[in-house]
Amino acid sequence: MDKPSSQRINQYWTDIYYHLHYRHTExxxxxxxxxxxxxxxxxxxxxxxxxxxxxxxxxxxxxxxxxxxxxxxxxxxxxxxxxxxxxxxxxxxxxxxxxxxxxLNEEKLATILARLTEEEAATIGYALSILSREAQACSQF
CATH class of the missing domain: 1.10.10.10 (Winged helix-like DNA-binding domain superfamily/Winged helix DNA-binding domain)
Incomplete structure (x- = not known):
């Protein structure tokens, strides 16, 4: 993957977590x-x-x-x-x-997913499943 793509994914990941995390009380x-x-x-x-x-x-x-x-x-x-x-x-x-x-905050995430089309929600789920699978394989090394 080229560097700009990995940087974009990292930025998306950061944005998603920033906006959708639970408020930390501990x-x-x-x-x-x-x-x-x-x-x-x-x-x-x-x-x-x-x-x-x-x-x-x-x-x-x-x-x-x-x-x-x-x-x-x-x-x-x-x-x-x-x-x-x-x-x-x-x-x-x-x-x-x-x-x-x-x-991620389940309630906020559910609200977002409800606003998406079925196809968009499925695409996100599929893309994240691929990223999860590859992250797990990467940690085997």
Whole structure:
């Protein structure tokens, strides 16, 4: 893809998120969002794996995780196979906070889609499904 096309897509993405995001009510850091997203996609991870994911030390990751556990957004569980291994997992409350801080406002989005023709709405859905599929394939590398 040529650079101007990627820049246009990035600008569209930024515009869409700016106008359609939920109003944020929680005080949440970018690192916390990244941890919640990673755990939402991966299911569970050890503190060491999360430290690697964030590119921070074990102690720093532990502090982030501790704060999110205190808020009820994460929980720790011991491995059934090896009780020395401890995993971190996102809670239902954490999933709600993540959704509210990363997804588009469903009501605003539904209003927009209702104003479009069926063909326009289908085209948008199809284009985003392709972009999602390719983004997932890209993260495999």
């Amino acid at each position: 005080q949440i850091s970018h690192q916390a969002i990244r941890l919640l997203q990673h755990l939402d996609f991966q299911g569970k991870a050890t503190v060491g794996e999360l430290a690697d994911f964030l590119s921070v030390g074990h102690n720093t990751a532990s502090e982030h995780i501790k704060r999110l556990i205190e808020k009820g957004w994460l929980k720790k569980l011991r491995s059934a196979e090896d009780e020395r291994r401890v995993f971190v997992e996102i809670t239902a409350s954490g999933k709600g906070v993540l959704q509210y801080n990363t997804q």
